[in-house]
Amino acid sequence: MGKQPKTPESARRTTRSTSSVSPAPTPSKPSAPPKTPELSSSLNQLLSSLPGRKPQILDLIRFLGPSNAPCLPLLLYGNASTGKTSTVLKVFEHLKRPFVYSSCRSCHNPRILFELVLSQLGSSQKRCKKMSDFFNYLKEALVERNNGEMVYLIFDSIESVRSWDNGSKVLSLLLTLYDKLQSDGLGLIYISRSTPDVYLLRFGLFQPIDLCFPDYTFEETHSILMRNQAYPKLYSSFLSVVLRPFTRVTRRIDELASALDPLYKKYCEPLTDLTIIPNEAMKRRLCDYIWPHVTAALNQTFTIPPRALMEKGSTGGIKRQPSGLRNETGLSELDFHMSVSAKYLLISAFLASRNPATLDAALFDSTGGCDGRKRKRKSSQSVIDKKNTRAEEMLTKGPGTFPLERLLAIFQCITSVLEEDSPLNEGKLLENGVGMMSDVLLQLSTLCSSSFLCKSGNCPLEGSVRYRSMIDEDMALKVARSVNFPLSNYVYRR
Numbered sequence: 450m451g452k453q454p455k456t457p458e459s460a461r462r463t464t465r466s467t468s469s470v471s472p473a474p475t476p477s478k479p480s481a482p483p484k485t486p487e488l489s490s491s492l493n494q495l496l497s498s499l500p501g502r503k504p505q506i507l508d509l510i511r512f513l514g515p516s517n518a519p520c521l522p523l524l525l526y527g528n529a530s531t532g533k534t535s536t537v538l539k540v541f542e543h544l545k546r547p548f549v550y551s552s553c554r555s556c557h558n559p560r561i562l563f564e565l566v567l568s569q570l571g572s573s574q575k576r577c578k579k580m581s582d583f584f585n586y587l588k589e590a591l592v593e594r595n596n597g598e599m600v601y602l603i604f605d606s607i608e609s610v611r612s613w614d615n616g617s618k619v620l621s622l623l624l625t626l627y628d629k630l631q632s633d634g635l636g637l638i639y640i641s642r643s644t645p646d647v648y649l650l651r652f653g654l655f656q657p658i659d660l661c662f663p664d665y666t667f668e669e670t671h672s673i674l675m676r677n678q679a680y681p682k683l684y685s686s687f688l689s690v691v692l693r694p695f696t697r698v699t700r701r702i703d704e705l706a707s708a709l710d711p712l713y714k715k716y717c718e719p720l721t722d723l724t725i726i727p728n729e730a731m732k733r734r735l736c737d738y739i740w741p742h743v744t745a746a747l748n749q750t751f752t753i754p755p756r757a758l759m760e761k762g763s764t765g766g767i768k769r770q771p772s773g774l775r776n777e778t779g780l781s782e783l784d785f786h787m788s789v790s791a792k793y794l795l796i797s798a799f800l801a802s803r804n805p806a807t808l809d810a811a812l813f814d815s816t817g818g819c820d821g822r823k824r825k826r827k828s829s830q831s832v833i834d835k836k837n838t839r840a841e842e843m844l845t846k847g848p849g850t851f852p853l854e855r856l857l858a859i860f861q862c863i864t865s866v867l868e869e870d871s872p873l874n875e876g877k878l879l880e881n882g883v884g885m886m887s888d889v890l891l892q893l894s895t896l897c898s899s900s901f902l903c904k905s906g907n908c909p910l911e912g913s914v915r916y917r918s919m920i921d922e923d924m925a926l927k928v929a930r931s932v933n934f935p936l937s938n939y940v941y942r943r
């Protein structure tokens with residue numbers, strides 16, 4: 450499971466400013482969700498509109514507290530399409546609270562973001578030439594508004610700010626607004642795909658209450674897709690055929706919905722009556738009918754649009770690029786399409802191609818951990834020298850080939866390390882567990898057909914197929930970052 454949402458008590462911390470500014474109102478104690486019959490039916494509606502998000506919804510309502518009580522900044526985090534935005538917006542709608550929503554991803558630069566926030570607060574004429582303009586206008590708008598009710602600024606996708614010019618400064622301003630403006634009735638909610646440590650380490654003052662949105666389980670994904678279906682029996686029989694293979698490729702609800710939509714239309718084509726409850730024989734016939742389309746659609750999931758593929762020089766001694774596959778901006782597309790297990794497989798393949806096989810034992814211990822330093826200390830200098838010479842040869846030759854067994858061994862090692870290390874990844878890996886391994890061959894063939902890997906002919910000695918990774922180090926690092934994998938700890942360097 451992912452990092453569990455903290456209990457309200459353990460999550461509430463005193464920021465430097467709340468402890469030093471005495472007249473500032475104390476953030477309210479989180480209270481239980483209201484229990485009037487009217488509200489509880491609206492709460493039930495809210496809960497059923499977002500399957501799998503009950504703990505997050507209830508925590509969020511508790512953290513926000515009553516409408517006139519200040520609340521500490523909240524940081525909602527989780528992978529793409531885990532319902533962070535939908536949950537916040539629906540909770541605010543349910544509570545009927547005033548809020549200002551801005552997605553940093555669609556703003557592209559600070560000026561657009563600042564002016565978007567101000568315009569929603571009624572200051573649409575204000576132009577922000579400097580960062581301090583935003584702060585001053587925001588303060589003015591809050592003072593003018595001052596009606597005793599909190600107003601919440603919701604900043605979505607704050608991880609995107611880091612890639613802007615002056616991104617760090619902008620992020621620092623956004624994350625410290627609470628310290629400066631809490632007494633003006635401002636609540637702050639940040640939504641991020643990155644984990645809190647990214648912000649806590651770099652912006653020391655920022656100490657929000659964090660709320661994790663773990664990836665959906667298979668069952669939750671099923672319930673989400675079943676929502677609002679006109680013919681639930683038929684749709685359920687459709688999902689029983691298609692959902693397993695697709696969730697191996699992606700767990701993103703938006704990707705699944707758009708991939709399954711045309712397939713469902715196909716599935717219904719042979720039927721004249723959609724209200725029918727398919728019996729076993731009909732299910733089998735429909736399954737046979739849809740299956741070729743399923744396999745074709747599964748392959749398409751990895752297609753990277755050509756406009757995103759830009760030429761870029763190779764780095765780190767890796768000389769070859771896959772034909773037609775260039776990276777850099779391509780990663781956002783890649784990130785969009787690639788499942789978590791495919792990303793780990795790609796990282797494993799990169800390591801297998803990049804590192805000499807002789808270093809595997811030193812980099813990964815038998816339980817899968819990265820135990821490089823300990824082992825290196827035990828090796829004699831001459832053994833190290835020999836390995837280094839071979840490794841240097843590899844670096845100058847470009848990416849090496851490797852057999853399937855080596856790929857699987859590395860894959861197993863790095864995924865088991867991540868089960869221990871990464872709170873967000875933990876959920877995916879534990880949940881997928883065996884599934885992730887059994888899925889590898891399917892992922893492998895898809896990675897080959899998408900030119901991320903290539904088959905490198907048969908090894909004359911072993912007679913088996915060998916593979917080669919076709920991505921460069923920059924791309925591997927980006928893939929690794931997207932799943933919080935510490936790739937540089939595993940890459941052999943001269």
Ligand SMILES: Nc1ncnc2c1ncn2[C@@H]1O[C@H](COP(=O)(O)OP(=O)(O)OP(=O)(O)O)[C@@H](O)[C@H]1O
Nearest residue numbers: 498499500528529530531532533534535673702703
């Ligand atoms: N639990 C859920 N129930 C119903 N629909 C959901 C659920 N979770 C996600 N979705 C749907 O998936 C899509 C993406 O959800 P949303 O934008 O809320 O995710 P997110 O975590 O904010 O993603 P991102 O990090 O990409 O911004 C939306 O269409 C949303 O309706």
